[in-house]
Amino acid sequence: MKYCILMGSPRKNGNTAALLKPFTEELAACGHEYDLIHLYDKEIKPCTACRTCQADWSAFACRFSDDAAELAEKLLACDVIVLATPVYSWYCTPPMKALLDRMVYGLNKYYGEKKGPSLWKGKPAALITTCGYPPEKGADLLEEGIRRYCKHSQLRYLGMLAERHMGYQTVFMDEEKERHAREFARKLCGKEESRA
Numbered sequence: 001m002k003y004c005i006l007m008g009s010p011r012k013n014g015n016t017a018a019l020l021k022p023f024t025e026e027l028a029a030c031g032h033e034y035d036l037i038h039l040y041d042k043e044i045k046p047c048t049a050c051r052t053c054q055a056d057w058s059a060f061a062c063r064f065s066d067d068a069a070e071l072a073e074k075l076l077a078c079d080v081i082v083l084a085t086p087v088y089s090w091y092c093t094p095p096m097k098a099l100l101d102r103m104v105y106g107l108n109k110y111y112g113e114k115k116g117p118s119l120w121k122g123k124p125a126a127l128i129t130t131c132g133y134p135p136e137k138g139a140d141l142l143e144e145g146i147r148r149y150c151k152h153s154q155l156r157y158l159g160m161l162a163e164r165h166m167g168y169q170t171v172f173m174d175e176e177k178e179r180h181a182r183e184f185a186r187k188l189c190g191k192e193e194s195r196a
Ligand SMILES: Cc1cc2nc3c(=O)[nH]c(=O)nc-3n(C[C@H](O)[C@H](O)[C@H](O)COP(=O)(O)O)c2cc1C
Pocket: 009, 010, 011, 013, 014, 015, 016, 017, 085, 086, 087, 088, 089, 090, 091, 130, 131, 132, 133, 134, 137, 138, 139, 164, 165
């Protein structure tokens, strides 16, 4: 299985990255491949609702020539999508939001004169996040938004791993968080294996 991990933190050595380390180690231990893509390194323009993409039901077909086309190809080619983002103002970070907007139009051909297909229908997607509030108050709105995004796009939502950051003067990672990250990876692997 090939996992496509969209990494939405600007901090490459930050909390979300620290949580991804044991997660990806465990994916590899389960025999899976993964592509870890740092969205802050990519150019992802915001969607302008021009709906050019709706004229072509076979491809992403956005009029912008930035990195979103390459990311759409990676998303279509992978077996599992992982959205990894810190919570910023109760949602994901800006490049991930821009990407989600570009994909919700480019890959869901729902917005033309006739309703067309979802090009990524059935693909599994999971969420990994870190936040300052306890997850039930920091990550609840993000999870609900992603859950609805998946339903709308006909993706299969697999669940969320959310861990709390107690402040910049504290050490984020501990044994419990590492265990949770490994368990989450194994849960995803198990779900995928049980489906096969
Ligand atoms: C601009 C900004 C906005 C934030 N907004 C929230 C928020 O709405 N809710 C929350 O629980 N934490 C919020 N946080 C805290 C981060 O989610 C938390 O520190 C996270 O672990 C940072 O992850 P990183 O090290 O991967 O960037 C915010 C942090 C920043 C920098």
